[in-house]
Amino acid sequence: MLINCKNVKFIREQKPILSDINWQMNDNENWAILGLNGSGKTTLLKLITGYEWPSSGDLTVLNQPFGKTSIPDLKKRIGWVSSDLRKRIKEHEVAERVVLSGKFASIGIWEDVTESDKKLAIDMLSLCGGKELIDKPYGVLSQGQQQIVIIARALMAKPELLIFDEPCNGLDLFAREAMLDKINTIANEQQTKGLIFVTHYIEEIPTCFNHVLLLKNGQIFAKGLTKDIFNEDLLSQFYDNDVDIIQLADNRITIIPKKL
Numbered sequence: 001m002l003i004n005c006k007n008v009k010f011i012r013e014q015k016p017i018l019s020d021i022n023w024q025m026n027d028n029e030n031w032a033i034l035g036l037n038g039s040g041k042t043t044l045l046k047l048i049t050g051y052e053w054p055s056s057g058d059l060t061v062l063n064q065p066f067g068k069t070s071i072p073d074l075k076k077r078i079g080w081v082s083s084d085l086r087k088r089i090k091e092h093e094v095a096e097r098v099v100l101s102g103k104f105a106s107i108g109i110w111e112d113v114t115e116s117d118k119k120l121a122i123d124m125l126s127l128c129g130g131k132e133l134i135d136k137p138y139g140v141l142s143q144g145q146q147q148i149v150i151i152a153r154a155l156m157a158k159p160e161l162l163i164f165d166e167p168c169n170g171l172d173l174f175a176r177e178a179m180l181d182k183i184n185t186i187a188n189e190q191q192t193k194g195l196i197f198v199t200h201y202i203e204e205i206p207t208c209f210n211h212v213l214l215l216k217n218g219q220i221f222a223k224g225l226t227k228d229i230f231n232e233d234l235l236s237q238f239y240d241n242d243v244d245i246i247q248l249a250d251n252r253i254t255i256i257p258k259k260l
């Protein structure tokens with residue numbers, strides 16, 4: 001099992017940020033997490049990746065129960081692709097070195113790299129559709145290209161769990177579609193045991209995400225198979241507004257407010 005949350009609660013300043021989180025993510029499942037601003041998505045990711053600890057409850061990630069495991073070792077087995085990381089990379093660093101740094105989970109490289117590391121870096125960039133970026137300084141790349149480099153960097157460490165945290169932020173429509181294709185490719189090539197995709201936008205969820213977790217006010221509103229969760233009644237309750245589902249190409253959906 002990749003993630004097992006049992007009655008997980010996270011409290012800050014006497015306020016419950018997450019409560020009653022009961023959620024299992026099995027191997028070979030890909031989960032999309034949806035929720036409005038402040039619903040607790042980032043906090044849940046911080047718990048899963050060991051940057052925060054539950055205030056109560058049991059959390060097991062990659063079969064490692066919190067409290068009985070080395071968090072630094074666990075972190076190396078999880079890739080987290082976020083716009084925050086995208087901004088922390090040094091502008092002068094060439095793409096190849098950025099990707100290689102993923103092996104060491106560091107920003108910059110302080111250790112020796114081997115020829116096989118370099119080959120893997122090219123393979124991962126190619127898989128993400130960015131082979132031609134290999135010798136370009138990171139700072140001259142577009143946001144979409146930077147995102148490709150960051151994803152290749154995450155894959156370099158052969159993560160068992162890969163998290164995409166709003167990966168389409170700042171991308172134009174066409175760069176976004178190209179990014180979603182790449183995420184589907186990563187899923188189809190089974191580079192990891194499971195993917196998590198966090199977004200505000202339902203229409204962004206690539207088709208490889210077969211499960212959905214809806215978070216509302218720090219609690220799980222619904223969880224299950226994408227085909228079951230994406231129904232108008234449930235989504236209308238979730239958003240506190242009546243919505244219509246519109247079917248898009250390649251099995252994605254979008255929602256619009258229902259016209260009365």
Ligand SMILES: Nc1ncnc2c1ncn2[C@@H]1O[C@H](COP(=O)(O)OP(=O)(O)OP(=O)(O)O)[C@@H](O)[C@H]1O
Nearest residue numbers: 012013017035036037038039040041042043044200
């Ligand atoms: N360390 C903390 N101390 C106090 N409050 C916190 C802390 N971390 C998160 N919060 C609060 O918990 C709530 C959930 O925050 P979180 O960032 O997890 O939401 P989110 O769903 O990721 O939101 P967004 O979509 O805006 O990124 C917010 O009200 C936030 O202010």
